[in-house]
Amino acid sequence: MRRNRCSVFMNNRRRNWLYLFTANFFGILNDNFIKHCLVFVAVLWSAPSWLSQSQLISAISAALVIPYLLFSPLSGKITVLYSKQTIFRVCKLAEFPIVALAIVSFLTESVLCGWLSVLLMGIQSCMYSPSKYGLIRDIGGKSRVNFGSGVFETMAFLAILVGTSLAAYLSDHYHPYLVGGLFFLFAVLGCLCCFGIHVKEERTVAEDDFSTINPIKFIVDSYRYARQFKGLNAGVFGVSVFWLMGGLLQMNLVLHCTHTLAQSNTTAGIVMAIAATGIALGCTIGGKIGSFVSDRTLVFVGLSVMILCLAIIVLVNPNVYICAGLVFVLAFMGGCFEIPCLAMIQKADTGQKNGQMLAYMNLITFVFVLLGSFIFSLVTSLTNENSLAVFIVIAFICLLTLLYFVGTTCRERVGDNCSN
DSSP states (O other), X not given: OHHHHHHHHHHHHHHHHHHHHHHHHHHHHHHHHHHHHHHHHXXXXXXXXXXXXXXXXXXXXXXXXXXHHHHHHHHHHHHHHSOHHHHHHHHHHHHHHHHHHHHHHHHHTOHHHHHHHHHHHHHHHHHHHHHHHHHXXXXXXXXXXXXXXXXXXXXXXXXXXXXXXXXXXXXXXXXXXXXXXXXXXXXXXXXXXXXXXXXOOOOOOOOOTTOOOOHHHHHHHHHHHHTTSTTHHHHXXXXXXXXXXXXXXXXXXXXXXXXXXXXXXXXXXXXXXXXXXXXXXHHHHHHHHTTTSOHHHHHHHHHHHHHHHHHHHHHHOOXXXXXXXXXXXXXXXXXHHHHHHHHHHHHSOOGGGHHHHHHHHHHHHHHHHHHHHHHHHHHHHHTTSOHHHHXXXXXXXXXXXXXHHHHHHHHHHHHHHHHO
16 A cells, blocks of 8 residues: 555656646747747847847847846745745746737737737746746655756756747748747647646745845845855855856857857857757756765866866867867756756755745846846957957856855855864
């Protein structure tokens, strides 16, 4: 009888994993598909005279980022107050009117309507982001956080890759009804998977110490609260740095392939796809080996190999084939670095505050994403668009991050020895 109950529990967990991973995949796929369809197609529409092509692309890209900066505190608050599954389902249902607005924008060729649909998708994704991350621990428990986080992030990067590639292909074979039909199909599939999740959530009684929706105060209060838990702030910092470096790498690969290596845009796109594949595989492997390798060990190894790859690119400036191989290893180790950082956040016994800590992670991450864009613009303007200089900056960020984790690990060990 006990064996049968155990078998049922394992089957339920696998089913919930599958639905969660797939729902996350279709949600991120639709976000990026709608965004990049607008980027590739809307430039051909009749945009306002004061809006240039580059400004239009920047505005569309910013529409997915701005909501995380403004609404992450609110998303953390509602995750504490309501069931994560309920939030997830309500937000997925809200995706349908947003998709309808996106379809209208393509039928009428309205730039403003399309931008508004991307902004609303960003708000919707932000509002359920802490809930979907929180369900990883609810489904797998503390012991399976590394595995769940690894597959979760793998599916996310695959969704980004598929959404971007599909939008680029369909822009050359464009028909508004085909694009709109795919918007709706991805929303339906994501919603069905979301409603398939049935799990008993961790619900603990906790006072809401930082219920503010002011982003600045939320960051300060969250940071102070997170200091009570070993590795929590370090995990948030690590995830944020990962996305900062990922953004820098993505922007710089286009510059490096086309200017430094004198390759075509198609080649640059292939190298970027190789990088996305490397991150996805790194997340998967990092999640699997995280069960028997410590989080800090994975962080140290990941950052060290990343620094080595960047040093070879800068010092040797290899041809496109060797560069692509180094980029794959760099991205793979980046995935191995990110997963233990996510696990540090999930493993902290914050109880009902877990949703707020995940919202805190989201907010800091997107602050770092914007910081990465600023760093890229600054370095390229000062060095006459020298891509190798950007690689040096990424290596320097890796080194500082490695020193940060070495320092925090030493302080934690000293603290443990003192307490003993």
